[in-house]
Amino acid sequence: xxxxxxxxxxxxxxxxxxxxxxxxxxxxxxxxxxxxxxxxxxxxxxxxxxxxxxxxxxxxxxxxxxxxxxxxxxxxxxxxxxxxxxxxxxxxxxxxxxxxxxxxxxxxxxxxxxxxxxxxxxxxxxxxxxxxxxxxxxxxxxxxxxxxxxxxxxxxxxxxxxxxxxxxxxxxxxxxxxxxxxxxxxxxxxxxxxxxxxxxxxxxxxxxxxxxxxxxxx
Amino acid sequence: xxxxxxxxxxxxxxxxxxxxxxxxxxxxxxxxxxxxxxxxxxxxxxxxxxxxxxxxxxxxxxxxxxxxxxxxxxxxxxxxxxxxxxxxxxxxxxxxxxxxxxxxxxxxxxxxxxxxxxxxxxxxxxxxxxxxxxxxxxxxxxxxxxxxxxxxxxxxxxxxxxxxxxxxxxxxxxxxxxxxxxxxxxxxxxxxxxxxxxxxxxxxxxxxxxxxxxxxxx
DNA sequence: CACCATCGCTGCACTCATTGCAATTTTGCA
DNA sequence: TGCAAAATTGCAATGAGTGCAGCGATGGTG
Numbered sequence: 001x002x003x004x005x006x007x008x009x010x011x012x013x014x015x016x017x018x019x020x021x022x023x024x025x026x027x028x029x030x031x032x033x034x035x036x037x038x039x040x041x042x043x044x045x046x047x048x049x050x051x052x053x054x055x056x057x058x059x060x061x062x063x064x065x066x067x068x069x070x071x072x073x074x075x076x077x078x079x080x081x082x083x084x085x086x087x088x089x090x091x092x093x094x095x096x097x098x099x100x101x102x103x104x105x106x107x108x109x110x111x112x113x114x115x116x117x118x119x120x121x122x123x124x125x126x127x128x129x130x131x132x133x134x135x136x137x138x139x140x141x142x143x144x145x146x147x148x149x150x151x152x153x154x155x156x157x158x159x160x161x162x163x164x165x166x167x168x169x170x171x172x173x174x175x176x177x178x179x180x181x182x183x184x185x186x187x188x189x190x191x192x193x194x195x196x197x198x199x200x201x202x203x204x205x206x207x208x209x210x211x212x213x214x215x216x217x218x
Numbered sequence: 219x220x221x222x223x224x225x226x227x228x229x230x231x232x233x234x235x236x237x238x239x240x241x242x243x244x245x246x247x248x249x250x251x252x253x254x255x256x257x258x259x260x261x262x263x264x265x266x267x268x269x270x271x272x273x274x275x276x277x278x279x280x281x282x283x284x285x286x287x288x289x290x291x292x293x294x295x296x297x298x299x300x301x302x303x304x305x306x307x308x309x310x311x312x313x314x315x316x317x318x319x320x321x322x323x324x325x326x327x328x329x330x331x332x333x334x335x336x337x338x339x340x341x342x343x344x345x346x347x348x349x350x351x352x353x354x355x356x357x358x359x360x361x362x363x364x365x366x367x368x369x370x371x372x373x374x375x376x377x378x379x380x381x382x383x384x385x386x387x388x389x390x391x392x393x394x395x396x397x398x399x400x401x402x403x404x405x406x407x408x409x410x411x412x413x414x415x416x417x418x419x420x421x422x423x424x425x426x427x428x429x430x431x432x433x434x435x436x
Numbered sequence: 437c438a439c440c441a442t443c444g445c446t447g448c449a450c451t452c453a454t455t456g457c458a459a460t461t462t463t464g465c466a
Numbered sequence: 467t468g469c470a471a472a473a474t475t476g477c478a479a480t481g482a483g484t485g486c487a488g489c490g491a492t493g494g495t496g
Contacts, residue, residue, distance in 0.1 A: 012463080012464070014462085014463055014464075014472075014473080017462090017463090017473090018473085042451085042452065042453085043452080043453065043454090044452085052474075052475090053474065053475050053476075054475090054476095055455095055474075055475060055476070055477090056473080056474055056475070058453090058454070058455080059473075059474080062454090063453080063454080064453070064454095091434070092433075093433050093434045096433070129351075129355065130348075130351065132351070132355055133347075133348070133350070133351020133352060133354060133355055134351060136351060136354035136355060136358065137347065137350055137351055137354060140354065140393070140394070140397065143390075143394050144394070144397060144398065147394065147398065160398055161395055161398060161399070161421045161424060161425065162424065162428060164391075164394045164395045164397070164398035164425070165391040165394065165395045165424065165425035165428035165429065166391075166428055166433045167394055168390040168391040168392070168393060168394025168395060168425070168429075169387040169388070169390050169391040169428060169429045169433055170387070170390070170433060171390055171394070172361075172386040172387050172388070172389055172390015172391060172393070172394070173382075173383040173384075173386040173387040173390060174386070175358070175386060175390070176358070176361050176362070176365065176382045176383065176385055176386025176389070176390070177379055177382045177383045177386060179358065179362060179382070180362065180365065180378055180379060180382035181379070203379045206379060206380065206383065207379065207382070207383035207386070210380060210383035210384055210387060211383065211386075211387045211429075211432070211433055212432055212433050212434050213432045213434065214429070214430055214431045214432025214433075214434075214435060215310075215311050215314070215384045215387055215388060215429055215430050215432075216309070216311045216430050216431065216432075217432060230492080230493070231491090231492070231493090232443075232444080232491085232492060232493080235444090235491095235492095236444080260480090260481060260482085261481080261482070261483090262481085270445075270446090271445065271446050271447075272446090272447095273445075273446060273447070273448090273484095274444080274445055274446070276482095276483070276484080277444075277445080280483090281482080281483080282481095282482070282483095
């Protein structure tokens with residue numbers, strides 16, 4: 001058993017290759033989804049496009065849906081980090097709103113900075129039930145993690161239940177509002193394609209406001 | 219073309235037979251799910267248990283998941299009705315909370331009055347991703363309908379976006395809290411099997427409170 | 437009552453996602 | 467160079483879901 005001292009041995013060839021294959025799969029999938037649509041693309045197609053066997057696809061992603069969410073973990077991590085960096089004067093709300101809008105800013109929001117995945121995913125969200133289901137399951141799990149982290153950041157302001165309720169209220173308001181504003185894949189496409197984003201954002205701000213000030217505040 | 223006057227001709231034989239088959243399918247499915255679990259039950263099994271062909275299953279339910287939700291429409295209708303019956307003095311919050319707790323009372327809450335479906339569904343919710351996804355999709359759609367109805371009930375208090383935000387906040391808080399409180403299928407089983415429900419309800423009341431008074435109220 | 441247009445049920449063939457298994461190939465390291 | 471672990475692959479099988487065409491039951495109609 002020898003130790004690797006001195007040299008910064010990055011990830012070995014194995015790791016790098018694996019990462020490349022992963023990327024190839026994601027690229028292949030996104031390309032095909034965008035071109036022919038989700039249903040019309042088989043896993044065999046995706047694998048072929050990445051030069052691996054069909055069977056190998058499943059050692060990278062457990063299902064066809066998952067590949068559309070390959071980038072989300074990292075975005076959640078970003079939001080969690082925002083929570084960790086609470087200032088001493090911050091209220092839980094401040095931090096949470098900041099974290100949440102970070103996600104929205106960098107994701108379901110509109111193309112520019114975004115990777116390729118988000119716009120395609122957004123479209124599939126409207127057209128493929130399985131994808132919508134997966135998105136919602138991930139959203140719920142993300143909420144749980146946000147709540148846990150928020151509670152950690154404010155140990156003497158919140159208990160677990162309060163944290164969950166707070167996160168749920170904010171995210172719930174945002175999501176339901178978003179769905180009300182953007183009802184069809186066409187509208188989604190339009191926004192992604194650089195439509196006028198401001199009115200949507202304005203409404204989302206109102207949604208945040210409702211959650212923050214309470215339903216009763218009307 | 220003749221008119222059916224006088225006699226109250228109920229649904230014809232065709233309809234009645236169809237309804238019976240539908241019930242048979244639901245019963246068969248629930249029985250098998252409870253007995254062997256969801257994955258271990260094939261659609262062929264379900265169909266066999268209802269004395270119809272496999273193919274016929276799909277003319278009643280579009281997918282295996284759907285059969286677990288055969289009873290939900292009616293419960294949503296109940297909640298919508300509660301909204302319609304707003305009193306002149308009611309605030310939107312009052313009505314909404316009343317409607318929402320109606321749903322919780324009669325469903326994901328605990329066995330007693332409930333049909334057979336709810337407890338089984340609750341268990342599958344934790345163990346079968348596809349079922350969870352379906353549940354969340356339905357929940358979102360229910361939120362949209364609740365929002366629309368609430369807006370109709372308070373035309374000059376709410377616009378569509380506010381209504382969506384309000385409903386989203388309340389339901390979001392409830393759902394995320396619920397998930398925090400009940401984390402495993404075992405806990406769910408326990409509650410359904412008549413465990414002590416009061417502490418859970420107490421927490422849910424706090425969640426409602428958070429949503430009503432606002433995240434900031436801490 | 438006989439007749440016909442629907443409607444529902446069924447079997448069949450097919451596509452595709454997903455999984456377990458066993459054989460083979462690649463990579464990391466001694 | 468040589469071996470053990472890890473990754474890739476092909477193969478076979480299961481099960482969900484769909485389109486299609488034939489067949490019998492049902493509900494009027496004359």
